[in-house]
Amino acid sequence: MDDQTPATTLILALGNPLRADDGVGAAVIEALRDHRLPPDVELLDGGTPGLETVLYFEGRSRVIVVDAADMGLEPGEWRRFTLGDATLKSNDMGLRGTLHYAGLAEAIALADAMGALPPELIIFGIQPESIGWEPGLSEPLCAAVDIVAGKVLAEIS
């Protein structure tokens, strides 16, 4: 598994499908599985890997992250952005506190420090309605899944 050269584009879903709309990334990945993708594109439901997200960046020319993101928008609204467009607010950017808080923002900061960011990193953020303790997406998020999947497809085609 580790001996193979990784596909150059990784589409990486982050989040926990047991926490309601936090599962939107995984749902977008599932929607993309129904499509024929270029051979150098890999889909990965990454779950909640914390700092180990950095390992997924290794050797990729492009990583597209799909994740629920609190952007102060209406539920189901989405944005495509790169690191230059936005500030990812960290729970603990210096990683001085408990590493339990480490998420995408911290992983990106760590990768940046190590010079391990992929040449191209694109984030599709989708505003959640709820990240409660139950599986299943809310209605506005369900409606967003196919739209975001379409935009990701357009990005890689």
Next chain:
Amino acid sequence: MTDMKINVHHITRVEGHGNIVVNVVNGELEQCDLAIVETPRFFEAMLKGRHYSEASHITSRICGICATGHATASLRATENALGVVPTKQTELLRKLAFFGEILDSHILHVYMLVAPDFLGVGSVIPLAKQEPEIVMRALRMKKLSGDLCAIIAGRHTHPIAMTVGGFTHYPTKEELLDIRKRFEAVRVDLKETVDLFESLDLPAFTRETEYIALRKPDEYAFIDGEIASSDGGTWPLEDYLSVTNEYLVPHSSAKHAKNKRNSYMVGALARINVNFDKLHPHAKSVAEQLGLAPVVTNPYAISVAQVVEIVHAVEESLNILDELVGNCLKWEEPVKPKRLSGEGVGAAEVPRGTLFHHYTIEDGVIQKANCVIPTGQNLANIEADMRELVPTILDKSQAEITQSLEMLVRAYDPCISCSAHLLNVEFVR
């Protein structure tokens, strides 16, 4: 130096919330506390009235790091209560998942939480800038340990395949062979890890205390055994309360513990002090290379002891993988309970020390539960170290004293709580 107040509100690079409070008046140490301000979690109350089969899944949620450890101690308590004797294969698989967790936790601690102190950088971010290969190595090793937990126990954290009497899912031979190959390859990273820690200087501080760990006649104990003390004496698991002697102190929401002295230590260093003779030969030679010759009384050496256990866990995992593949791992139904009522104690050496679970079950339903966690057992000992350390370094600056105390607390790798998170984004306009 006449008067000084140190108040570290929320010690960093530990799991959970604790404060250091030091008050020196006229050159005399008046107060030196490790205050635990974490809210109590009431897991024992949650277990009451639940079916025995749920206990390991509920208690694995006590910790996002020691989830397999809690599940294992929980299963052993239930099995002892209900007369279940797991098969040899179950024991091997449980050990393997357990080693995965020991590795994951120790690697996180020595690399991400402790190494920045010794390399003179404030956190892992500047470390990543200065030494990217060190951080990449840590992430690589952590991922391997997580992947081991996942193939054996069903997922990285919070094992789902471990159940009373056995497993509900088994890895394939291909998965075992693949992970074996990766464990073989990780030896290079192990050597680098040992070399790194050999190059670091520990603060010179020693204080003799009582060291407590589980002990078994034929192996370095992680699951089951009897309770052993460096001050002499062994106790069967059922007598754990006469060892832990928990009591309340006003400045901590976690209980303190004491046995023969006013405090005792559990964890990697205590295990090495009690069980050095049972270490894997490679781990033993690494201990010698790193200057660990029991009895080691420098608490800062806990991190070095963790490095030794990392080597032990990798070597033992390779042995178990060979045994499982050689014996042709087979599907086994979980062993059924002989009875549905009883009382049992389960114990395991989780990354931070000895963990006890104790259940009373009636007609399959839990009536009473008690969990004694390692960090609680260590708190009194950490404070005793702090109180002996501070008077010896009063000539140093307040910042230096604070740093020494934080490093001391961090060495114990205290695990005070767990939490959840969501990515927050603010757009640049």
